[in-house]
Amino acid sequence: MAEHLTNTDSEQYIVTARKWRPQRFADVVGQEHVSRTLRNAVESKRIHHAYIFNGPRGVGKTTTARILAKAVNCENPSAECEPCNVCASCTDINTGRSMDVIEIDGASNNSVDDIRKLRENAKYPPVKGQYKMYIIDEIHMLSSSAFNALLKTLEEPPRHLLFVFATTEPHKIPATILSRCQRFDFRRMQIDEIAAQLRYISEQEGISIDDETLAIIGKKGDGSMRDSQSIFDQVLAFCGKNVEYARVNEALNLIDTEFYFTLGRAIREHDVAKILEIAREVFMRGYDLQECLHGLAEHFRNLLTVLATGSASLIEASKLHREQYMSESTHFTQADVLQYMTIIMNTEQQLRYAPQPRLRFEFALVQMAKLDSAVLLSELLAELAELKKKLPELGEGIKEKGKGVKVEEEDDDLEDLSVLDSSPVDVAPNDVPEELSVEHISSENLDENLAESQAEIPAQSAPKAAPRFITAAILQAEWREALEGHEKLDAAIKTYLQTPAMVRVQCGDAELVFSADMDFVADKFVECKQQLSEMLSAALGGEVRIRVVGGSAAGGAASLFQAFVENSGEESKTLESVPELAVQEQEQISSSPTTIQSSANTSNDGLFSGKAFQMKEQAPPPPKKPSAAELHELDRAIIEHFGATEILVRT
Numbered sequence: 001m002a003e004h005l006t007n008t009d010s011e012q013y014i015v016t017a018r019k020w021r022p023q024r025f026a027d028v029v030g031q032e033h034v035s036r037t038l039r040n041a042v043e044s045k046r047i048h049h050a051y052i053f054n055g056p057r058g059v060g061k062t063t064t065a066r067i068l069a070k071a072v073n074c075e076n077p078s079a080e081c082e083p084c085n086v087c088a089s090c091t092d093i094n095t096g097r098s099m100d101v102i103e104i105d106g107a108s109n110n111s112v113d114d115i116r117k118l119r120e121n122a123k124y125p126p127v128k129g130q131y132k133m134y135i136i137d138e139i140h141m142l143s144s145s146a147f148n149a150l151l152k153t154l155e156e157p158p159r160h161l162l163f164v165f166a167t168t169e170p171h172k173i174p175a176t177i178l179s180r181c182q183r184f185d186f187r188r189m190q191i192d193e194i195a196a197q198l199r200y201i202s203e204q205e206g207i208s209i210d211d212e213t214l215a216i217i218g219k220k221g222d223g224s225m226r227d228s229q230s231i232f233d234q235v236l237a238f239c240g241k242n243v244e245y246a247r248v249n250e251a252l253n254l255i256d257t258e259f260y261f262t263l264g265r266a267i268r269e270h271d272v273a274k275i276l277e278i279a280r281e282v283f284m285r286g287y288d289l290q291e292c293l294h295g296l297a298e299h300f301r302n303l304l305t306v307l308a309t310g311s312a313s314l315i316e317a318s319k320l321h322r323e324q325y326m327s328e329s330t331h332f333t334q335a336d337v338l339q340y341m342t343i344i345m346n347t348e349q350q351l352r353y354a355p356q357p358r359l360r361f362e363f364a365l366v367q368m369a370k371l372d373s374a375v376l377l378s379e380l381l382a383e384l385a386e387l388k389k390k391l392p393e394l395g396e397g398i399k400e401k402g403k404g405v406k407v408e409e410e411d412d413d414l415e416d417l418s419v420l421d422s423s424p425v426d427v428a429p430n431d432v433p434e435e436l437s438v439e440h441i442s443s444e445n446l447d448e449n450l451a452e453s454q455a456e457i458p459a460q461s462a463p464k465a466a467p468r469f470i471t472a473a474i475l476q477a478e479w480r481e482a483l484e485g486h487e488k489l490d491a492a493i494k495t496y497l498q499t500p501a502m503v504r505v506q507c508g509d510a511e512l513v514f515s516a517d518m519d520f521v522a523d524k525f526v527e528c529k530q531q532l533s534e535m536l537s538a539a540l541g542g543e544v545r546i547r548v549v550g551g552s553a554a555g556g557a558a559s560l561f562q563a564f565v566e567n568s569g570e571e572s573k574t575l576e577s578v579p580e581l582a583v584q585e586q587e588q589i590s591s592s593p594t595t596i597q598s599s600a601n602t603s604n605d606g607l608f609s610g611k612a613f614q615m616k617e618q619a620p621p622p623p624k625k626p627s628a629a630e631l632h633e634l635d636r637a638i639i640e641h642f643g644a645t646e647i648l649v650r651t
């Protein structure tokens, strides 16, 4: 390493950051990508006239700028183009006396006048060296007119001029400036890099210091060499030349890693009394609550890495603590740790605005202690599946219970089943979720009942479907498929019947309603609908009924809407009358017993498509054509009344 400012007893004390400031590109720690590029530029004489050094505080931006200034002006540069630090130019720059290197604080010299002054002075060539360098710190603080004034110089700079702009917030610099500069991003320093540099300094100064202390200083320095060196100075002031970890904690009022282990243990043991005691200690010692939470989050993060990777290699801690993390992790699951971390993260945010941070802090700790051990849903399901395999008779028992009494007596026809389905099913609340049991009943019984009729059904729709939840969309898709495969209906009728007028899906059963305006469609369709209904029921594993409204036998689908229009003054009455009307019509047209239903039971959870309300031109009393607003109103009313969540798009 190059010469450094001397620091003997008789001389003034110089802080570590200044005393050990790197003097050559090779000495800069952690920014090799920048120093190598710059040295190569000097070597090949391809010096750009303006550089932007971006990065967090204390990572070597100004230091690197000074080294660059020395390197381009040095009288005896080394073979690697490093400054000699001996010649007049180098020593002037090192001691801050150089006329050719001007450092400006952009935060306090941010006006357009300051920049004008700079431009005036920049015209004059350098006194000693080849280049005159302006280092502007915090360049993002310049006013916009100051930036504009600077732009003029950047556009056509004199040959001798060199700018280095240092910033922590490059996004605040105008694009016009950025585009005229070469940008270098300095990175935060790793704890290891800081610790290594501090160890080197300690060795040079004859200070004994342990690894744990160096790690903790590096961690507290938060990626900044200058901050770390300041903390290092503070520790030296407290401990003298013999630095011990225990005393360092005292000196910096740091929370010991051991403290987090104690706290973590209390949390996993649900020991609220202990938690409150620890919280009190935190307040008594005057620890920063945010820092404490931050440390606890890191503690759990460390545990998580051990749980996830099975090793402690990703933990930034001493060897002793790494081993401790390995053994402590056996008491936690990943899900537990994630829950704790979520609470901590939320609390960290809320603590800033909490009127009583202490309470908020305590609350978070107690909340964590009170958490039950988390179980992954996937694990639970796997266990359940395992259990089912072991005890098949148990599974049967649940099904039997779900069926209720009725089903076992009446398992010979579908009609009874439909009545059962639409009424609430008798299930013991703790046994099985209600929907699940309903699905079971439907499929079980359908399988038995459809055994005979399946002989007639075309082969492609024969495969037995597992019970599943169906939506209106699924039902419609299945309907189209069934319709397509049907042999008796001709293509024109199929096209006509593509979209049902009304689709209603309720737990366990479903209904499709068609408005068949033309008699030949209605007649033909009524013939086939029983078969289609059975096909759908088999495919979906639930009861699916098909109803035809229309034809010469009744007012048709138009009257479905007519009822609404006529009574539109009284909304509630109208809407109640809609299903009743539908039932009447259905009774007249359809002779099938499968469609028998009570409007009280089935009008809930309905899902309607707008097609049900399409007008029928040749219907005897010419119905009033609904306006767009009325249709919209009708949709809204249907949603409200029937609790439907979806209205199909009107065609």
Ligand SMILES: [Zn+2]
Pocket: 073, 074, 075, 076, 077, 083, 084, 085, 086, 087, 088, 089, 090, 091
């Ligand atoms: Zn030199």
